Amino acid sequence: MVLKMGYHLETYLFNPPFASLPRHFIKSEKLRGGLHFAHTVVKAGVAVGMSAVVKNMKIAEDKEEFSVLSPWIPYLFINPLDTICAGYLEHFRQSEKKAAGGAGEIARFAERNSVRSMVSNAWGKDSKPSHLIPSAYVILDLNRSPDLMVAHKLRQWWRPDLKLDYKLYQLDNK
Known part of the structure; x- marks a missing residue:
């Protein structure tokens, strides 16, 4: 509704899915950062290469869609132990680090594209990287979950002993 x-x-959004590799389980900050850099x-590279090979393929090189989404700030309720949605937390934390470190154009370009969208576009389907939202209130459930199934269930958000933390992430849309 925002884009159209x-x-x-x-x-x-409670436990919204984010398709990514579960890097948050890696304890080493350096290794996690290195994997994120390599992925970026x-x-x-794939976005640029596919746009050169597939005619009329639109990559999110221009910042228009990302800018249109910027004023929209959803509330994302995430359990950090939930591998299905924890990618949002990693996405915002890494993007914040890139912004603080003066990330270059490659990093900004990569954060506006998704592999899923590029593959769909290559097959002729119009797909937008809509899960790569520029801003959100990220609310974390700090209670320990015994396993993934409990960490992803909706009922965790109605526990009487709920311990939460939150942060507003607003990515640079330059």
């Missing part, structure tokens, strides 16, 4: 009609509805470079 310009409506910025107040949105609450490869994704940017």
Whole structure:
């Protein structure tokens, strides 16, 4: 609704799926950062390469769609132990680090594209990297979950002993 009609509805998303490798389980910050950097470079390279090979393939090189999404700030309720949605937390944390470190154009270009969208576009389907939202309130469930199934269930958000932390992430849309 944001991209097509310009409506910025107040949105609450519980355990929203984010297709990514579960890097958050890697304890070493350096290794996680290195994998994220390698993924960023490869994704940017694939986007440029596919746009050169597939005629009329639109990559999110221009920042228009990312800018249109910027005023929309959904509330993402995430359990950091949930591998299905923890990719959002990693996405925002790494993007924040890139912004603080003065990330270059390759990093900005890569964060506006998704492999899923590029593959869909290559097959002739119009696909937008809509899961790569530029801003969100990320609300974390700090309670320990015994396994993935419990970490992904909706009922965790109605526990009487709920311990939460939150942060507003607003990525640079330059």
